[in-house]
Amino acid sequence: MKDSVYCIATTVDQAESIVLNLKQQGFTSDAISALLPDKRGSKDFAHEHNTKAPEGAATGGVAGLGVGAALGWLAGIGALAIPGLGPFIAAGPIMAALSGAAVGGAAGGVIGGLVGLGMPEYEAKRYDAKIREGNILISVHVETSEQRTLAKDIFKHHDAKDISSASEAKPA
Structure with a gap:
């Protein structure tokens, strides 16, 4: 079974607490994803922002992401420019x-990536x-029903x- x-989470602090708790319970950095609006220029985030917007939603160079240790621990954290939506910070499998083909244009957006x-x-x-x-948005990939229950319990806590939860897409 492979599920997500x-x-x-409504705040960065809440997201940080959730990710830290998932980490403490043994979930790996490459099993956890986060997607949040990039509020650069605000007190929430302070980082250098370089995107490849002409190429669709693409990963950007990110230095000194000020999202905190728990979110910074996630695999592949970086900036995305999603056509028609603006800048986001994403980490993990998401x-x-x-940044792949699912978001090649405005029609795909976040919906296309999540469906993918x-x-x-x-x-x-x-x-x-x-x-x-x-x-x-926070997601965690789980291998067993026990992990699925644990993740849901952490979210509820x-x-x-x-x-x-949903079953993950099977590779083609």
Whole structure:
């Protein structure tokens, strides 16, 4: 079984707490994903931002990401420019999904990337709306039903919103 468990955090502090707890419970940095609006220039994030916007949503060079230790621990953290949506910070497997072919144009966006990871389209649309409102999407890839339950319990413990799970897409 390969599933992903998803939730919405409403603040960076809440997201940091969730990721730290997942890490403490043995989830690896490459099993956890986060997607959040890039508020560069605000007090929340301070980093150098270089994107490849003409190439669609592409990873950018990021130095000194000021998102905190827990989010900084995640694999592949970087900046994305999603056409029609603007700048985001992404980490983990979601980074590859959003910077890949699924987001080659504005029509794909976050929804296309999430569907590409195996999320049902109706769920992807719901999470897309939450992210557009400034919330943070966190997901964790799980191998067993025990891990799925543990991840959901961690999300609930931290008062995360919109907790769900889905089977991951099978590689072609």
